[in-house]
Amino acid sequence: MAENVNIDLSGEINATTEKRGLQKLLQHVRSGAGPALVMGVLSSRRAWTQFVATENFKVPPSIPRLSRRFYRNVEYFQANYLIIFLGLFAYCLITSPLLLIAMVASFFGYKKLTSGPNTWKIGGWELSKTQQYAVAAAGSMALCWLAGAGAVLFWVLGATVTVVALHASFFDAETLPAPTDQFPMVEQV
Numbered sequence: 001m002a003e004n005v006n007i008d009l010s011g012e013i014n015a016t017t018e019k020r021g022l023q024k025l026l027q028h029v030r031s032g033a034g035p036a037l038v039m040g041v042l043s044s045r046r047a048w049t050q051f052v053a054t055e056n057f058k059v060p061p062s063i064p065r066l067s068r069r070f071y072r073n074v075e076y077f078q079a080n081y082l083i084i085f086l087g088l089f090a091y092c093l094i095t096s097p098l099l100l101i102a103m104v105a106s107f108f109g110y111k112k113l114t115s116g117p118n119t120w121k122i123g124g125w126e127l128s129k130t131q132q133y134a135v136a137a138a139g140s141m142a143l144c145w146l147a148g149a150g151a152v153l154f155w156v157l158g159a160t161v162t163v164v165a166l167h168a169s170f171f172d173a174e175t176l177p178a179p180t181d182q183f184p185m186v187e188q189v
Helices: 021-030 034-042 063-076 078-095 097-115 129-147 149-170
Strands: 120-122 125-127
Touching: 034 078, 063 078, 063 149, 078 097, 078 149, 097 129, 097 149, 125 129, 129 149
Parallel strands: none
Antiparallel strands: 120 125
């Protein structure tokens, strides 16, 4: 009853793992698809006349309706909210020239690193590419700290969250067209 069975297990295993979530987003951005992602979101922008229609602003009658209204408005007007964020960010860069100079210097520093040699010799030290990026990151962080980037970041985020929360809470979602897809943010696999 006990037979010897020989099974050939030779060959190669090619295990590929699909990246998900943030890793997938970063992969798209690194491949140059970042602007395409932003343009895809911006293509769903709603009319500004509909966005600021004052006759549609009403106090929600209850907390559950406020919650539904908030999520529905964030989903429906997400491109408009992104434009508001980008506008506030651009305003901060224009009104803070030192921060603009720090960001441009950081950008060109990283650009030079990506096209430069894999190792640098500074005195008796030899820096690998990873160490070069660490030095550049420390320099960029120091420049941004000196330029006041922390205050600008919190101002932009605070102003954006305030505008989005107020608009999404008080804009009457019942005046919007019915949703066409029940789960538009879910990716089909």
